Amino acid sequence: MKAKLTWFALFLIGVMFVSFATVVIGDVDLRAKHTDITEKARYTGFITEQPLSTGELSFIDIDDMPQGTKYVELKLSNASDKVKVTLFDNATTEQIIEAGISNGRNFIDLQGYYQYVQIRFAPNVSFDLLNLRLSNHLPLRVRHILGFILFLSAWTAFMVFAGRKGNVTFAHIAIFKRYIYLLINLVKMDFATKYRRSVLGVLWSVLNPLLMMIVMYTVFSKLFRVTVPNYPVFYLTGTLIFGLMSEATGNALGSVVGSAGLIKKVYIPKYIFPIEKCMFALVNTIFSFVAVLILTPILGVPLRPTVLLFFIPILYTLVFSMGLGMILAAGNAFFRDIGHLYGVLITMWQFLTPVIYSEDAVPMEVRAVFVFNPMYYYVKYFRDVMMYNRIPDLRQNMICLAWSVSFLIVGLVVFKVKQDKFILYI
Amino acid sequence: MGVTDLPNAIEVNDVSMVFNMTEDKVLSIKEYLLKFVQGKIRYRAFFALTGVTFTVEKGDIFGIVGLNGSGKSTLLKIISGIMKPTLGKVSVAGSIAPLIELGAGFNMELTARENIFLNASVLGYSKQYIKDKFDEIVEFSEMRSFLDVPMKNYSSGMVARIGFAVATVTKPSVLIIDEILGVGDFLFQQKCEKRINDLMSGGTTVLLVSHSIEQIRSMCKHAMWLEKGHMKMIGEASNVCMAYQGV
Numbered sequence: 001m002k003a004k005l006t007w008f009a010l011f012l013i014g015v016m017f018v019s020f021a022t023v024v025i026g027d028v029d030l031r032a033k034h035t036d037i038t039e040k041a042r043y044t045g046f047i048t049e050q051p052l053s054t055g056e057l058s059f060i061d062i063d064d065m066p067q068g069t070k071y072v073e074l075k076l077s078n079a080s081d082k083v084k085v086t087l088f089d090n091a092t093t094e095q096i097i098e099a100g101i102s103n104g105r106n107f108i109d110l111q112g113y114y115q116y117v118q119i120r121f122a123p124n125v126s127f128d129l130l131n132l133r134l135s136n137h138l139p140l141r142v143r144h145i146l147g148f149i150l151f152l153s154a155w156t157a158f159m160v161f162a163g164r165k166g167n168v169t170f171a172h173i174a175i176f177k178r179y180i181y182l183l184i185n186l187v188k189m190d191f192a193t194k195y196r197r198s199v200l201g202v203l204w205s206v207l208n209p210l211l212m213m214i215v216m217y218t219v220f221s222k223l224f225r226v227t228v229p230n231y232p233v234f235y236l237t238g239t240l241i242f243g244l245m246s247e248a249t250g251n252a253l254g255s256v257v258g259s260a261g262l263i264k265k266v267y268i269p270k271y272i273f274p275i276e277k278c279m280f281a282l283v284n285t286i287f288s289f290v291a292v293l294i295l296t297p298i299l300g301v302p303l304r305p306t307v308l309l310f311f312i313p314i315l316y317t318l319v320f321s322m323g324l325g326m327i328l329a330a331g332n333a334f335f336r337d338i339g340h341l342y343g344v345l346i347t348m349w350q351f352l353t354p355v356i357y358s359e360d361a362v363p364m365e366v367r368a369v370f371v372f373n374p375m376y377y378y379v380k381y382f383r384d385v386m387m388y389n390r391i392p393d394l395r396q397n398m399i400c401l402a403w404s405v406s407f408l409i410v411g412l413v414v415f416k417v418k419q420d421k422f423i424l425y426i
Numbered sequence: 427m428g429v430t431d432l433p434n435a436i437e438v439n440d441v442s443m444v445f446n447m448t449e450d451k452v453l454s455i456k457e458y459l460l461k462f463v464q465g466k467i468r469y470r471a472f473f474a475l476t477g478v479t480f481t482v483e484k485g486d487i488f489g490i491v492g493l494n495g496s497g498k499s500t501l502l503k504i505i506s507g508i509m510k511p512t513l514g515k516v517s518v519a520g521s522i523a524p525l526i527e528l529g530a531g532f533n534m535e536l537t538a539r540e541n542i543f544l545n546a547s548v549l550g551y552s553k554q555y556i557k558d559k560f561d562e563i564v565e566f567s568e569m570r571s572f573l574d575v576p577m578k579n580y581s582s583g584m585v586a587r588i589g590f591a592v593a594t595v596t597k598p599s600v601l602i603i604d605e606i607l608g609v610g611d612f613l614f615q616q617k618c619e620k621r622i623n624d625l626m627s628g629g630t631t632v633l634l635v636s637h638s639i640e641q642i643r644s645m646c647k648h649a650m651w652l653e654k655g656h657m658k659m660i661g662e663a664s665n666v667c668m669a670y671q672g673v
């Protein structure tokens with residue numbers, strides 16, 4: 001039964017990861033802007049009949065391409081064969097790209113922005129051109145929706161499965177309620193310990209980011225050249241999110257080993273310990289957030305209504321950290337090396353996340369790495385709402401959610417499978 | 427609190443506990459890999475408990491005796507859910523108050539008042555519950571004048587008093603006691619015994635480990651003698667005590 005449960009859980013995780021990958025890989029944007037220029041193409045005189053056909057169509061000029069256009073969409077029917085199209089930059093008369101298109105919707109990636117484009121069709125193939133549109137993003141594809149549905153159903157199945165009578169996973173939630181008071185007490189104690197014998201106490205949580213900001217600002221604006229507008233706020237928002245994760249996971253890592261005294265003496269659901277560390281990090285982050293909130297308008301970035309969404313990226317990061325924290329805590333119980341290694345890894349991770357630099361400053365190839373870095377998405381999300389007055393779209397939310405939930409599940413499973421062995425190793 | 431319909435308060439069914447004693451503790455991946463490659467990871471399976479089976483009726487006081495290292499504490503930890511047995515099954519009807527090590531989670535830097543709340547939350551009590559019972563705990567421990575003194579300035583008996591008072595403030599279905607009555611002075615010991623008797627008359631089952639044969643004899647109805655993880659004898663407390671003392 002136990003083996004079965006583990007396999008089933010692993011299977012569900014697999015499903016989630018696959019669907020999650022489906023969502024991530026496509027460049028979907030629900031706000032995609034499409035400019036339909038079918039009429040215009042017709043009007044220019046190259047196309048006279050309905051539907052358009054190659055009889056008379058050999059090329060289409062697109063003047064004044066809308067800013068931000070990335071894709072040209074051509075919808076064909078009745079094509080007897082693949083149609084070869086070549087796109088030219090009309091300003092320099094250089095070829096941009098060559099593509100073979102066929103019946104249905106075709107998206108040609110321009111791989112850059114060109115203001116004047118000519119689309120040439122290879123002769124001797126007949127087809128009907130039903131539609132010609134310019135888009136700044138690929139539209140939402142069926143696979144993305146399927147991916148999301150798969151993701152949600154796998155999650156639901158997992159919860160239902162976990163909630164079945166006799167299964168302990170859900171029973172844990174009832175037990176968890178009983179231990180909320182302990183959780184609160186442990187956080188309080190951590191807090192008291194952190195500020196014991198300090199004169200300023202809690203003020204440090206607000207002061208710390210302030211002082212760090214001054215140091216970073218001096219280093220990066222006086223010693224190095226930064227071109228990021230509003231660099232102080234940029235830096236502050238980045239560190240807040242990354243700091244939440246690194247503090248939460250870093251403390252969670254040692255939480256099981258550090259609570260050996262309790263674990264050996266009384267029965268307590270052991271996941272309390274990593275979760276408590278994450279909650280403690282959250283409390284500290286909230287203090288830092290107050291500092292950021294005070295500083296932002298002073299540093300010249302007005303507070304806009306989107307700031308009210310600040311809790312969403314913090315929540316995503318927190319859930320992600322809980323998952324990762326549980327994995328680390330479980331691992332550390334058996335191999336203390338993880339604790340030593342993690343400090344280095346966190347530093348590396350910080351440099352792989354646009355915290356102190358902007359992603360625009362990084363070469364294109366390096367940017368591809370960001371896709372595999374959840375912190376990149378959380379930091380970006382937080383900056384979007386805090387400084388750019390932007391509400392992240394469904395895609396961005398799906399990615400964040402997928403990372404968080406996937407890690408939480410993996411963390412819970414790893415922790416659950418290993419927790420009975422902790423006591424023998426700590 | 428719901429006492430389930432198990433006929434007995436505690437059922438221990440063929441429980442064995444094996445500790446993998448590695449010859450030396452391997453705590454790093456490098457060491458582990460090195461030894462793994464060399465085929466040098468040797469586990470010495472150590473049976474702390476072997477095939478222990480017994481039941482305790484509701485309302486009984488059950489004593490466990492045995493020499494040092496015979497597995498008494500291990501057994502109590504398994505019954506209270508702190509450890510999972512390697513083999514076998516344990517079921518307990520209703521709630522457990524384990525007094526295995528008093529004052530789990532006490533933070534010696536904090537005052538007794540703070541520690542009472544902390545310890546209570548460790549035992550899974552709600553905030554309201556402990557607030558309601560606070561006076562009772564303080565009354566019982568007789569530590570009112572020391573309430574706001576950091577626990578590090580307490581004597582060990584004083585710490586034990588607080589721990590016992592917090593742990594027994596509930597009406598658990600099963601109370602598990604591991605040699606904790608020895609710390610207090612004789613007045614407090616009498617008080618503890620009285621509290622245990624009160625709980626018992628309320629239907630609480632007690633599992634008691636003690637090195638004081640007198641205590642087992644005077645308090646328990648039934649008892650068990652553990653030797654090197656094996657059950658050597660089980661039955662009337664007086665008989666078991668006599669046999670044990672004859673060692």
Ligand SMILES: Nc1ncnc2c1ncn2[C@@H]1O[C@H](COP(=O)(O)OP(=O)(O)OP(=O)(O)O)[C@@H](O)[C@H]1O
Pocket residue numbers: 423424445447474492493494495496497498499500501
């Ligand atoms: N976590 C552990 N890892 C390895 N061995 C252990 C562990 N806990 C207990 N043991 C071993 O199990 C045996 C039984 O220990 P236990 O604490 O149950 O004895 P005890 O009967 O309570 O003794 P005492 O009378 O001294 O309290 C001992 O030999 C001890 O070394």
Ligand SMILES: [Mg+2]
Pocket residue numbers: 498499500604
């Ligand atoms: Mg013992």
